Amino acid sequence: MTSVFNFTFVPWFRSVAPYIHKFRNQTFVVGIAGEAIAAGKLPHLAQDLAMIQSMGVRIVLVHGFRPQVNEQLRAKGHTPKYSHGIRITDEVALDCAQEAAGQLRYEIEAAFSQGLPNTPMADSTVRVISGNFITARPVGIVDGIDFQHSGLVRKVDIAGISKTLDMGALLLLSPFGFSPTGEAFNLTMEEVATSVATELQADKLIFVTEVPGIRIDPLAPAGEDNPIDTELPLATAEKLLATLPAASVPTDIGFYLQHCVKACKNGVERSHIIPFAVDGSILLEVYVHDGIGTMVVDEKLESLREATEDDVGGILQLIEPFEKDGTLVKRSRTEIERDAGLYTVIEHDGVIFACAALYAYPEARTAEMAALTVSPQVQGQGDGERVLKRVEQRAKAAGLDSIFVLTTRTTHWFLKRGFVLVDPDWLPEARKRKYNWDRKSQVLVKKLG
The missing domain is CATH 3.40.1160.10 (Acetylglutamate kinase-like)
Structure with a gap:
């Protein structure tokens, strides 16, 4: 008890x-x-x-x-x-x-x-x-x-x-x-x-x-x-x-x-x-x-915005359960602090309820959307779509033609939102060298209109 x-x-x-x-x-x-x-x-x-x-x-x-x-x-x-x-x-x-x-x-x-x-x-x-x-x-x-x-x-x-x-x-x-x-x-x-x-x-x-x-x-x-x-x-x-x-x-x-x-x-x-x-x-x-x-x-009340260093603790708290169950790849605090400006977050009354990071590969005119996470408390309320839309806007503003994601469990969610499956060989060379073949993540790409 x-x-x-x-x-x-x-x-x-x-x-x-x-x-x-x-x-x-x-x-x-x-x-x-x-x-x-x-x-x-x-x-x-x-x-x-x-x-x-x-x-x-x-x-x-x-x-x-x-x-x-x-x-x-x-x-x-x-x-x-x-x-x-x-x-x-x-x-x-x-x-x-x-x-x-x-x-x-x-x-x-x-x-x-x-x-x-x-x-x-x-x-x-x-x-x-x-x-x-x-x-x-x-x-x-x-x-x-x-x-x-x-x-x-x-x-x-x-x-x-x-x-x-x-x-x-x-x-x-x-x-x-x-x-x-x-x-x-x-x-x-x-x-x-x-x-x-x-x-x-x-x-x-x-x-x-x-x-x-x-x-x-x-x-x-x-x-x-x-x-x-x-x-x-x-x-x-x-x-x-x-x-x-x-x-x-x-x-x-x-x-x-x-x-x-x-x-x-x-x-x-x-x-x-x-x-x-x-x-x-x-x-x-x-x-x-x-x-x-x-x-x-x-x-x-909900603020959709780019993250700052002050949001690092909230991002860590949000993604930790998903790292533990294997949905997300483990990220260190140092890594998130270094990349804080690359994250988009939804914040409500000082609490982070959703986030995603955008890592650009300008030479290939594409970018990876990583660590897309929505708190279980608000899942099903459209926060994932809102973050995705903002990430797409950031990628377009950077002059990129597409975004891609690597996932093992949420393939259908991305397919419903205009992503298509591709072979891992499609990845930019710099990202392909870091691809974990043992994890067998699926790669999905979305063209930016």
């Missing part, structure tokens, strides 16, 4: 470690829907956020309270009222919102104080600080409807928030703001989280919600043939929003997406929509390559 655990734990921890390093000292703004707390998810969410903070992430937590306020209203015999996707906050609703906010702040602070043995928060100390960091203004009268005590964010006290985070505390914000005259306004969690993330220029805005994310076909039923779209470029997300009806309730497809788009357009590179129904969803989204929900990104 121990050996099985080691076998699974070690590679898992190695895969997570680059993200732990990358996110240290970054700032995450996390908006938790009130529905998540009503569903009893607060204890595990607090444990996960405490773990993330312990790994050096600065966290601003904004809680929602929509169902809690509605429950208080119904208990007092009042019906919740909404328009334009915003609560109409009369005096009774304002009292209910203040009561709900106070109760939730108490519950959240208690959840972060549970340093229980045998839990992720054992021996942890999470200082939770909240305060009047949001200045608000009234929504006013819109289309003849008086929203009364409902408000919009006017200003965020970034200096105060930054000082709190610098102290190592977790900042907790309720969806309330105050005017310069001391009047209280009921805000929405989504607007507060988006405004704070934008003003802070946070590294991530994360909504933990009742929806699982945006599906490949947002208007079609859920299913295996319509999975969650884990990464939406900002331009694609904007086009999608333009095709959707106006979102007024959280279950509308565009409700959280509109806030993600707004944040990304204003400098937050990554915004996420993840489900609270999945235990550990924040950890799965932040520390696993593909995540679990939908991430809207200001630019494609």
Whole structure:
């Protein structure tokens, strides 16, 4: 049993470690829907956020309270009222919102104080600080409807928030703001989280919600043939929003997406929509390559580029398993350091997921593509084709007529992509002298148009 655990734990921890390093000292703004707390998810969410903070992430937590306020209203015999996707906050609703906010702040602070043995928060100390960091203004009268005590964010006290985070505390914000005259306004969690993330220029805005994310076909039923779209470029997300009806309730497809788009357009590179129904969803989204929900990104996170000396360690880690099983010929660190500039890599959040090297033989107007490798984590997603295309472009730019590969196990992959089998005697003389006849690698060539 121990050996099985080691076998699974070690590679898992190695895969997570680059993200732990990358996110240290970054700032995450996390908006938790009130529905998540009503569903009893607060204890595990607090444990996960405490773990993330312990790994050096600065966290601003904004809680929602929509169902809690509605429950208080119904208990007092009042019906919740909404328009334009915003609560109409009369005096009774304002009292209910203040009561709900106070109760939730108490519950959240208690959840972060549970340093229980045998839990992720054992021996942890999470200082939770909240305060009047949001200045608000009234929504006013819109289309003849008086929203009364409902408000919009006017200003965020970034200096105060930054000082709190610098102290190592977790900042907790309720969806309330105050005017310069001391009047209280009921805000929405989504607007507060988006405004704070934008003003802070946070590294991530994360909504933990009742929806699982945006599906490949947002208007079609859920299913295996319509999975969650884990990464939406900002331009694609904007086009999608333009095709959707106006979102007024959280279950509308565009409700959280509109806030993600707004944040990304204003400098937050990554915004996420993840489900609270999945235990550990924040950890799965932040520390696993593909995540679990939908991430809207200001630019494609994957970078296809030429390697540098800083990538040598990542290349070695990527190709080592394939060298051990005989798929690739063993290469030393010295050799890869020497040839780093010849490699093309796909890098995602500081991790190398694919690579290939191009060794030119100008006298024969050809080049060898060597060490083409794609991480098992992303195989089948087209990274091999992307690297191949870039290598072909580099060969063309060098004035070469063809590229060739030597392989013992992936012949059919190359045949499907325009390569043809040739005899090893076809190889340039300099490469033929290094050909390992015992390995019996097949030689495949592709003409460059």
